[in-house]
Amino acid sequence: MFTMIGDIVGSRALKDRARAQRAIVATLGRVSESLTLAQRLEPTFGDEVQGGFPTIADATLATLLIRLELNWLAHPPPTADPEEGRTPDLVVMRFGIGQGEVRVFEIDSQPIRQDGPGWHTARDAIDSLGKKAGARYVGPEDTSWPTPAAVNAFLVARDGLVDTLNHRQRRMLLRALHGHSQKAIAELETISESAVSQAFARGVSAVRDAQFLFGKV
DSSP states (O other): OEEEEEEESSGOOOOOOOHOOOHHHHHHHHHHSOOSSSEEEEOOOOTTEEEEESSHHHHHHHHHHHHHHHHHHOOOTTTTOOOOOSSSSSOOOEEEEEESEEEETTTTTOOOOOEEEEHHHHHHHHTTTTTEEEEEEEESSSSSSSSSHHHHHHHHHHHHHTTOOOHHHHHHHHHHHHTOHHHHHHHHHTSOOOHHHHHHIIIHHEEEEEEHHTTTT
């Protein structure tokens, strides 16, 4: 199993921590509907979240979807439901992904009580980021796939490209990952298809395609 730990970056600077926590819970619920899970995505203690995935592709996609969903809540499109839970701040997170044995003590507790090398490596991965946003992977070096160097090269390049996208382009990326057409995205954003096409050319399609291709390795 591939384990994931997430943590808010700069949580003390948030204007409304309670709303930020509610936004994270809502985000985890939406992301859970889009992915195959080995363990549920859930908040744990303090500002952390956790989850388990059957593949490294699912784990890396989860980190991207969480980031994009949180961007959506802080910077929704003009057509968004005004009653939808929003946040006054953009909640930024860092993620550690690990691989290894997991020992579950209480599956029905919230959060799940567990331990093992899978969680230790995820903790090592998130600690390697320091206070920076992003995602890192720690796993066995003696496997043909996934090798930590290859996974981390992908994560660094992917997240670096997402950093260059503005809030609207990140919303487009989220919809593109869910299979929406450029026409549908244009209607959602109330802009022309030409403007959407330009955004895709500036990085949206590259991130989408890279993430999908990574899942086929």
